Amino acid sequence: MPMFIRLEAGVFSLAEDPFTAVGDEQSVPPGDVIISLTRFQAEGEALMGEGRAVGVRLESHEEVEALAYDLPQLAVVALAFPKFGDGRAYSYARLLRERFGFRGEVRAVGDVLREQAGYMARCGFTAFEPADGSTLEDWRRASQRFRHAYQRSSDARSPAFVERGE
Amino acid sequence: MYRYDSIDKDFLADRTAEFREQVARRLAGELSEDQFKPLRLRNGLYLQLHAYMLRIAVPYGSLNPTQLRKLAWIGRTYDKGYGHFTTRTNLQFHWIKLSDAPDIVDHLASVDMHAIQTSGNCIRNVTADPYAGATSEEIDDPRVWAEAIRQWSTVHPEFNWLPRKFKIAVTAAAKDRTAAKTHDIGLNLKRSRDGALGFEVMVGGGLGRMPYIGQTIRQFLPATRLLSYLEAILRVYNRHGRRDNIHKARIKVLVAALGREEFAAQVEAEWEKNGAGADLPDTELARIRGAFVPKSFETLPSVSETFEAARLRTPAFARFARNNLKPHKVAGYAIVEISLKAIGATPGDATSEQMEVVADLAERFGQNDIRVTHEQNLVLPHVRLDDVPAVWAALAEAGLATPNMNLVSDIIACPGLDYCALANARAISVAQHIAERFADPDRAELVGELKVKISGCINACGHHHVGHIGILGVDKKGEEFYQLTLGGSAAEDAAVGQALGPALPYDKVAEAVDTLVETYLRERQSGERFLDTFRRTGVAPFKEAVYADVH
Amino acid sequence: MRALTANRLTDGEVVFWRKGQWVEQFGDADLFAPDDPAGEAAEGHAKNQPTVVVEPYLIDLMESAGLWAPQSYRERIRALGPSNLPHGKQTEGGATIDALLHAHGAARSTGRVDLIKRK
Structure with missing residues (x-):
């Protein structure tokens, strides 16, 4: 099984990926799958009815609101980075966590580089598929680079303005 | 002035450590240039024509003497003994080595300075009124809010990978010295009828390929709600700004496409939901x-007797006082403008020695306060009138007392083709030629306020669209040509200039500006600035004069 | 003719290709005829040196007073240094630098300035 990096209760670990990412033109294999929004809208209910865990891959041009109704049933929302400079998914991740209260896995897929690790963790991502060969240690270090943060975000960190008041 | 506490200092230390590792990974081949470029840009490092360029943030244009001395030292140690102040109130060094850059940012951090987010598709250095805290015109001190924005925007997890760069200006006076309406967001501090503090929020200004003047999306935002409102604007932009075409990716294009009302409605809805x-x-x-x-x-x-006596005794000082002093909110004080536009010099350049002179003067006479303006000059905001003659003498000694603020030789120019990898044509030497034509200070004063702004390419770092006379360098078969525009303004009466006619060759530009000025002098009615005359007459007399008379 | 140029990774210095090495002066650069595939071959080699140079590319040259000069002003300024200060490569002086400083423009245009004729 392929591996990915998981963030749980502030701890990064390597984990085997129980999910299969399925393209729209592939047939759906048995087991837990991550499928496109289009496929989810057509087949999602049936697939979930089979008792397996289903995740949705959201492309950066797709609206996160399209998932609002189904979120309680979803195991994973995989947010795609077509290029690492395309930052829309950071907003989607925050909305999933802060507006829609999504408690499942938010996974970064696509052009996912170590330099984004800290931003992703702060915006509520909890799973990462690095495309640059980053090791667990690389990823952990990069995401914990800054001892302080200036803003409130989706993570539990106290921003500087709260730290200062303590 | 804001002092960094241990949190701010830790933050810089973490950032410089990160940058050092990124540079090492690039040099070792672990990062490709495509991967490294956005990272170095977010630390102000460009690769220009001759070397790397480091753009150092001067947050809201505010410096203390220790910081300015450090910049002077960096200029001497790692560059060629000078630096260039920009239209974003930053300072650029043009001869930097990649291998030195990590050390330089460490030196900057030692005086609470950095180059974070001075480039890249993220929120850039915030601009504020250079007269903040010194002018009686202001409703509140804009630096308070600019500092709040500085912190909020620094390594913002959601908004570091925007469709395009993003610039914010804060002003608190009716007279706009920040070019607020050319920013992605312009904030104008106001008081409501009941005395509450708030902002008029203007969005979607910007220059570049398609110039737009910012539009008001909210007349009054309670000041304490500023950051959540900015977050709403940025989120709408981050989600819906175009990413398919770099030339259409600024927020101005989104605002124009949606229309002001629809954009405002989306921001308000997001703001309400976001808390x-x-x-x-x-x-x-x-x-x-x-x-x-x-x-x-x-x-x-x-009234200062020392000041008045010097004015009567020394005509050159009197001229300086006329043009470079602005009224201070406290009796017996003045705001002193330091021109970085000596005739024939490079606009915005200061040598390390000049920086040290200004640092010394700020320490001795200026309450340790120095400002950088978006017009590429410096300001000592708090000088006792009694001390102005001594300040002037020291500035004059250092070549910094050019009495030309807001006059035709106080020209904005980007580095242009002499340094910049994006440029199509030179800007500096065009500025030099124009300034030399108006070297006679009597003539310059006779002409009065006239803002000439020159960009070496369509990216418009030289703000040509909003110059009373704007000059844009273009490339024809590798050779330099210049398009002139008239009637732009970056101030509270912001406007985009109107094209004069076909592009002129390099050696005809200064002559054409001279012709425009002569036309204005002929056409003007009493009390009119160049801009006023142009607005009354339109382009016709100017066009005819330039294209019929220049040979 | 053409020449191959780039900026050196470590310090950004403008460099030119000469027999598989990078040199700092345009006057020392290899010149390739427009139809000589050696130009593209050199460019290919250079693109495989990502830890040595950044963004190598071929530039067009033109003849000026018996010497070859880059056609565009941009490339001339890269080969010389800025025109506002005596910095960069121009400080070395010599015949090639001198020729670059005085090369005429490729467009050879005096511009369109007499569009409106007075009666």
Whole structure:
């Protein structure tokens, strides 16, 4: 099984990926799958009815609101980075966590580089598929680079303005 | 002035350590240039024509003498003994080595300075009124809010990978010295009828390929809600700004496409849903405000005998006083403008020695306060009138007393083709030629306020669209040509200039500006600035004069 | 003719290709005829040196007073240094630098300035 990096209760670990990412033109294999929004809208209910865990891959041009109704049933929302400079998914991740209260896995897929690790963790991502060969240690270090943060975000960190008041 | 606490200092230390590792990975081949470029840009490092360029943030244009001396030292140690102040109130060094850059940012951090987010598709250095805390025109001190924005925007997890760069300006006076309406967001501090503090929020200004003047999307935003509102604007932009075409990716294009009302409605809806999580508590605002409490000003008579005597005795000082002094809110004080536009010099350049002179003067006579303006000049905001003659003498000694503020030779120019990898044509030497034509200070004063702004390419770092006379360098078969525009303004009456006619070759530009000025002098009615005359007459007399008379 | 140029990774210095090495002066650069595939071959080699140079590319040259000069002003300024200060490569002086400083423009245009004729 392929591996990915998981963030749980502030701890990064390597984990085997129980999910299969399925393209729209592939047939759906048995087991837990991550499928496109289009496929989810057509087949999602049936697939979930089979008792397996289903995740949705959201492309950066797709609206996160399209998932609002189904979120309680979803195991994973995989947010795609077509290029690492395309930052829309950071907003989607925050909305999933802060507006829609999504408690499942938010996974970064696509052009996912170590330099984004800290931003992703702060915006509520909890799973990462690095495309640059980053090791667990690389990823952990990069995401914990800054001892302080200036803003409130989706993570539990106290921003500087709260730290200062303590 | 805001002092970094241990949190701010830790933050810089973490950032410089990160940058050092990124540079090492690039040199070792672990990062490709495509991967490295956005990272170095977010640390102000460009690769220009001759070397790397490091753009150092001067947050809201505010410096203390220790910082300016450090910049002078860096200029001498790692560059060729000078630096270039930009239209974003930053400082650029043009001869930097990649291998030195990590050391340089460490030196900057030692004086609470950095180059974070001075480039890249993220929120850039915030601009504020260079007269903040010194002018009686202001409603509140814009630096308080600019500092709040500086912190909020620094390594913002959601908004570091925007469709395009993003610039914010804060002003608090009716007279706009920040070019607020050319920013992605312009904030104008206001008081409501009941005395509450708030902002007029203008969005979608910007120059570049398609110039737009910012439009008001909210007349009055309660000041304490500023950051949550900015977050709403940025989120709408981050989600819906175009990413398919770099030339259409600025927020101005989104605002224009949606229309002001629809854009405003989306922001308001997002703001309402998002709550106040980003807003600073009153304690933090008070802490920041405490950093900007007015210095203890002396009680002085409004007329200084020393000052008046010097003015009568020395015509050159009188001229300096006429053009470079602005009224201070406290009697017996003045705001002193330092021109970085000596005739024939490079606009915005200062040598390390000049930086040290200004640092010394700020320390001796200026309450340790130095400002950078978006017009590429420096300001000593708090000088006793009694001390102005001594300040002037020291500035004159250093070649810094050119009495040309807001006059035709006070020209904005980007580095242009002499340094910049994006440029199509030179800007500096065109500025030099124009300034030399108006070297006679009597003539320059006779002409009066005239803002000439020159960009070496369509990216418009030289703000040509909003020059009373704007000059844009273009490339024809590798050779330099210049398109002129008239009637732009970056101030509260912001406007985009109108094209004069076909592009002129390099050696005809200064002559054409001279012709435009002569036309204005012929056409003007009493009290009219160049801009006023142009607005009354339109382009016709100017066009005819330039294209019929230049040979 | 053409020449191959780039900026050196470590310090950003403008460099030119000469027999598989990078040199700092345009006057020392290899010149390739427009139809000589050696130009593209050199460019290919250079693109495989990502830890040595950044963004190598071929530039067009033109003849000026018996010497070859880059056609565009941009490339001339890269080969010389800025025109506002005596910095960069121009400080070395010599015949090639001198020729670059005085090469005429490729467009050879005096511009369109007499569009409106007075009666």
